[in-house]
Amino acid sequence: MTTQTSQPRGLLERPLDRSARVLIAGSAGLAGSALWRCLTRNGFSNLAGPRSAELDLRERQAVFSWFATHRPDVVVLAAARVGGIKANATRPADFLSDNLRIQVNVLDAALEHRTQRLLFLGSSCIYPKFADQPIREEALLTGPLEPTNDAYAIAKIAGIQQVKAVRRQHGLPWISAMPTNLYGPGDNFRPDEAHVLPALIRRLHHARHTNAAHVINWGTGTPRREFLHADDLAEACLHLLEHYDSDTPVNVGTGTDLTIRELSQLIATVVGYEGTVQWDPTKPDGTPQKLLDISRITALGWKPRTSLEQGLTDTYTWYKNHLGTATLRH
Template sequence: MHPDSRIYVAGHRGLVGSAIVRSLQRAGFTNIITATHKDCDLTEQQAVRDFMAERKPDYIFMAAARVGGILANASRPADFIRDNLAMQTNIIHEAWRSGVTKFLFLGSSCIYPKFAPQPMKEEHLLTGGLEPTNEWYAIAKIAGIKMCQAYRRQHGFDAISLMPTNLYGPGDNFDLESSHVVPALLRKFHEAKLDGAPSVTVWGSGSPRREFLHVDDMADASLHLMQHYTGEDIVNVGVGKDMTIRELAECIRDTVGYSGDITFDTSRPDGTPQKLLDTTRLTALGWTPTRTLRQGLAETYQWYLSTEDRRM
């Protein structure tokens, strides 16, 4: 990519998309294309076709997606599979059709089997059953990966696919009905601290292990791979180490400065027992993350406090 290349970041208002925009700006790229849902409804093929014809991007980062935690996936499975399939189908096809130079598709670590060997290697894809609590989202993302590979094979379209681990950071969704575990716990502990609550309840047993990557690191990895990798094989993006949800909750309690207890609601689902990515391929391509979890949580909490009145 050149400094004046036309670079379209789909989903620029979301957690990942906004971080990619920041990363591109830091790197000196000056022709960044963005569009709101009102400007271009990615679930509508004609709208995407018209947008591509008008804006003529050279490169595309596909960060647009319907995302959410266990509760959101369980309560709106049709929305998750339909919207994600529609968005990625339209944009991949129209990107190829309009002559986009290179396309980057962002998947998710939930594409891997529920009981995949740990850490999960890229070749573990489609070797077993998925975690039922987010299979609708996972199936859509798998379809996106396969579509990128199919367009590369049949049409020579330079599309690459990245599989990030669990992401968090500035711009995250803190709605308790639809958020992922890090923003949900940051908000819970913050509100418990303000209310003087004696304890905070965390869903599940606390024993599942998860890996967490700051979204700005993810964005930097995306930019690095867009510039330095081409190929059909997917690439895991993570930190290469994990922790239990209990350990995460304790770390977030320290970050917020809450002094109460942590209880676990074992009637709630745990999800996949462990999700740790093997990042050997990523490291060989010349990229490693820069932030520790404690640094990232502190940044995210300060962003959360700064976005609106938090009853401080």
Template sequence: MVGSAIHRKLGDEGFTNLHVRTRSELDLTDRRATFDFFEEARPAVVVLAAARVGGILANSTRPVDFLSENLQIQVNVLDAALHTGVHRLLFLGSSCIYPKFAPQPIAEDALLTGTLEPTNDAYAIAKIAGIMQVQAVRRQYGLPWISAMPTNLYGPGDNFSATSSHVLPAFIRRYDEARAQGAPVVTNWGSGNPRREFLHVDDLAAACLHLLEHFDGPQQVNVGTGEDQTIAEIAHMVSEATGFTGDTEWDTSKPDGTPRKLLDVSTLRGSGWQPTISLRDGLADTVSWYRSNQQALRV
């Protein structure tokens, strides 16, 4: 999803010399294949968006996969980029790098100040390692590599799997299927009380290009909207976007995850960028894409 959005944005802005490979064409956990690709392509700028990602269920049940595969991808790409002299690189992480009980909104300097959320700590540790490697390259080699930490993302191309998706695409699938089947009730995990911030992936792509053109600094940069809603409010918005008219119930025996995760985006705002896609408009766009791409969904 993220890579596709960045590719679209760069194309729309007139960039033509773009090197893109699908997962089937290039396995970034294969160190030799990754180095061979960089030797052939010799990119001047790299955006590292590739990662194994998933929701609470996937992270909780497969922590080894999330830790090992993300570390392999990051080390291989960052080492290959350094080996071939990539001057400018943007590493994309995740807001889950911050402590579970970090002061809200979460500022960049909250990193490594507390205990991580246990349901996704393996993924978070991998992403923290990526930030540290980018900072190490800056210190040792003086290259202007940077890191950006997006909030929760959604949009066209998202993962709508029933077992590995994040909360918002999972809601879209659940509510749209309930509407189509005429189900009277949708049951969601948790209490609905945690608060989350969501950013449309096309806004993230615009932010990445902005940072590459206008930002240089060692500390990671938060990328988000600066606004959040409860999970229950999000569920209601998705039910409206899909046209579901039944009831919503909550299974409180299931985990909630982090109570709140709102990013302090003052660094990004101070650099001159802010999002343009509202959550309601973004949800309508994503529901439309979901319904039009049933055969191509990652399920």
């Protein structure tokens, strides 16, 4: 008698042709640049990633013309207007409009040219503010969003729904992945745009080198967050493109979290800052906890490789090496 084992739902075994034309939309960003490194490392020889100066993805005709000329076989849509809690809270119209236009243009152009494999990158902020923890993919659209980034979340939810609609109407095997908070080389350290981790690196580095007695961080420090190295996300994207085919979006994370206060302490150690860290509770905390259930992707055979301590060290090294250069978005 043979024992049959059940396969994870949506399991696919279809290695990508390493000579396939692959478009990485958003190749200059944190996720996109990591994807470029990952695909190059894995033998892909025909990558395309036009920068925004070459191709503004918000311009519909330009996007359609690019697809007509280059006809990519695979598309990873990693392009987005992104930012931390301050940027999202103060410029919601920009985040909604820009991200909707980017997504609709790229997805419509890919559909017109029958692009056979496409991966849309969303965000863990798509889930309800008070979703049960850890958050399963089924929590989508079951409750109200976090108000400080609801415009960005709505745009990402629209992208997920468009991928589902294309699958249902046109039968193309497109998929979506929902990464948790990303960090790593190439992150955005601009004061008004940075997410919490690069913002803390920048602030604590500056405090150390100016001998500041204390720094003040936003909020109470009590919210819990999960952090994934961008290189781990890139490997997950390749794994999903070759092993997954379902309309259910897939969470990508580490399965562990920590408080922002604990993160600040870790970064202070990496940076070498020995002063006092204070907290400003008049500033927003955001969602109390945002930990993803990653059982779906681990059942497909993927798991993260980079510890937070090692990832923070690598990211800080990159930051120091690029201070004062055009590469650092400072």
